[in-house]
Amino acid sequence: MSINNVSELATHGAAGARIASELREAILTGDYAPGDRVRQEDLADRHGASRVPVREALRMLEAEGLVTLVANTGAWVSRVSLAECDEMYRIRERIEPLLLRYNVPLMDDALIDRLDRLATEMEDTEVEEFIALDREFHLSCYDLAPTRLLEETVLRLWNRTHSYRRAYMRIARTDPDRSVHHEHHLLVSAIRRRDLDEAERVLAGHIRRTRLELARHPDVFE
Amino acid sequence: MSINNVSELATHGAAGARIASELREAILTGDYAPGDRVRQEDLADRHGASRVPVREALRMLEAEGLVTLVANTGAWVSRVSLAECDEMYRIRERIEPLLLRYNVPLMDDALIDRLDRLATEMEDTEVEEFIALDREFHLSCYDLAPTRLLEETVLRLWNRTHSYRRAYMRIARTDPDRSVHHEHHLLVSAIRRRDLDEAERVLAGHIRRTRLELARHPDVFE
């Protein structure tokens, strides 16, 4: 552990962050499911590191709500109850429109066209691709303005519910919900007209409807 | 370091959390100011621990936004710019009314009376006491409902701006703002009538006005 430089130079001091980042990705892709145990040594071996940076990574993910730590016992991928999910969606209903408002004035036509294409493209996809495109669609609306805090808050809420959104889609796919796509196009339209109030309204309604849809499938939360 | 049990039994596995908790308190009381360096060994010595749990504590506080870490360099008590503070207040404007809505139905007369007394009591106080009473007034409105997430989010926003609220009060005390107290009493009144919409409106306006007041003193943020 001394002459591994040259290629991975300047990566010192980032082990914890790197591990956190990869574990976060693994949780989002579903490699780890809610409730799964996360053993420190596993992660350490997998990343060729010791348990020290692993524990740092776990603390970070705990703060993001993705992992739940119990002293002297271990770490688990966080479960989310229906009540908590409902709460997160209600928070999103309030702050995502605000974040959107910050961003709409900064969007150029190229971005709006891309949003439109995404909205159309995801109309006819399977679960995994829909999840990815929908996420890209919404988050693309949020990363223009320098509102680090709001953006981070929203991203954390998305991440914490990601697994459950996937689970919902798998279950509810029998009767696909077309109005989601309708709302996406309404949103793009409002953005294109730079109608901030209308964009806020459509987005809030979109999130609200999704929340109500989710609540109709409590089995997603075991 | 083995037979120190008996009195502090069962505190194993909580060193990081304890250190974080005390450092958080120190930042809130002003013992550490924004921009201050935080050396790991200092904290370790101060708490009779090694640097390992200290680093855990720093990661936790970083996630809360109270501390800023730079790899291979160190940790500082986070500074907040006027723009960021503005952003936090705008988030609060949106979600605190929601949190209040959750809680009002659970409040009993005793609590409402206490809020009224707090509102009156803080009308005639010096900076430190006002800060404390105001915080208690508002946070008391939030801890009845089991909305862990929303509560935690709001608490973090309060904590991140706490130092600046104090700094503002010290500077702006020359022309004390009476409408703050008026709004507090309006809020109590709406709560007592269980008028959820009005309570939301008053609270949003209260936060909004505070934001605008803060923006009139950019010097608070250096």
Added chain:
DNA sequence: AGCCGCTCTATTGCATCCAATACAACCCGA
């Protein structure tokens, strides 16, 4: 004088080791 590069030191990052804890399996007596 001003600038570049070096050295030296304070501090952080991480690996290793040992202690403490939790949990499961087991034993034992009633």
Added chain:
DNA sequence: TCGGGTTGTATTGGATGCAATAGAGCGGCT
């Protein structure tokens, strides 16, 4: 057969020591 205590093992928590980095101070060159 069941309950309570006990031992054993897997796993986490934390202390120590060493490597890596950043930044200040210094010296030499132009």
